[in-house]
Amino acid sequence: MSDSQQPGLRLVRERRTVALFKPEPPPRELLLAAVDAARWAPNHHLTEPWRFFLLGAASVDAMVEIAGELTLAKRGAGAAKKRRQLMEAVPHWMAVTCRRTEDAFREREDYAACCCAIQNFMLCLWEGGVACKWSTGAVTRDERFYELLGVGREDEMVVGLFSIGYPRIIPEQKRRPVGEILTELA
Numbered sequence: 001m002s003d004s005q006q007p008g009l010r011l012v013r014e015r016r017t018v019a020l021f022k023p024e025p026p027p028r029e030l031l032l033a034a035v036d037a038a039r040w041a042p043n044h045h046l047t048e049p050w051r052f053f054l055l056g057a058a059s060v061d062a063m064v065e066i067a068g069e070l071t072l073a074k075r076g077a078g079a080a081k082k083r084r085q086l087m088e089a090v091p092h093w094m095a096v097t098c099r100r101t102e103d104a105f106r107e108r109e110d111y112a113a114c115c116c117a118i119q120n121f122m123l124c125l126w127e128g129g130v131a132c133k134w135s136t137g138a139v140t141r142d143e144r145f146y147e148l149l150g151v152g153r154e155d156e157m158v159v160g161l162f163s164i165g166y167p168r169i170i171p172e173q174k175r176r177p178v179g180e181i182l183t184e185l186a
């Protein structure tokens with residue numbers, strides 16, 4: 001079946017990670033619709049292990065401060081200034097966490113469910129003409145970021161930080177063909 005016969009498949013194929021955004025912020029309603037779509041992801045034992053955070057102005061300031069300090073220590077003042085500017089220009093920031101469990105297998109399944117939820121989230125945004133970048137950079141692992149979100153490291157893990165906006169540039173991507181990744185057994 002071709003893509004044109006399956007509009008959903010086209011959405012899956014055409015979604016791209018985008019780093020540069022137009023200044024106008026996407027409507028809050030679309031962000032909420034994306035969270036709504038996220039929660040219909042498969043999740044074993046119906047654990048619904050995810051939480052979504054929409055950062056407001058004060059939280060973004062605090063996050064930019066953390067990122068600036070991390071970049072300053074690693075790559076110097078020029079890079080830190082540039083990083084702050086880039087981050088401040090992002091229209092929306094969201095974060096996703098996954099509940100932690102003592103059972104390692106259950107935790108792995110919950111993480112998988114969160115990733116499914118995030119794909120739903122990203123596809124819903126993309127359908128509305130909005131892109132994002134999923135980041136697992138140093139900020140997402142910094143103790144101060146956990147404090148900012150108000151989550152305890154023992155209770156939840158940050159699965160990703162998402163910069164969100166209307167794309168300025170949509171990069172091209174390639175994937176290996178199906179023949180390279182599919183094994184058909186007798």
Ligand SMILES: Cc1cc2nc3c(=O)[nH]c(=O)nc-3n(C[C@H](O)[C@H](O)[C@H](O)COP(=O)(O)O)c2cc1C
Pocket residue numbers: 015016017018133134135136137173
């Ligand atoms: C778990 C996960 C973590 C990621 N972390 C980063 C990141 O820290 N920085 C980044 O630029 N992209 C990150 N990405 C986005 C990937 O680089 C991106 O999906 C990949 O280049 C393929 O591009 P596409 O999403 O347009 O198909 C992450 C993606 C996933 C699934």
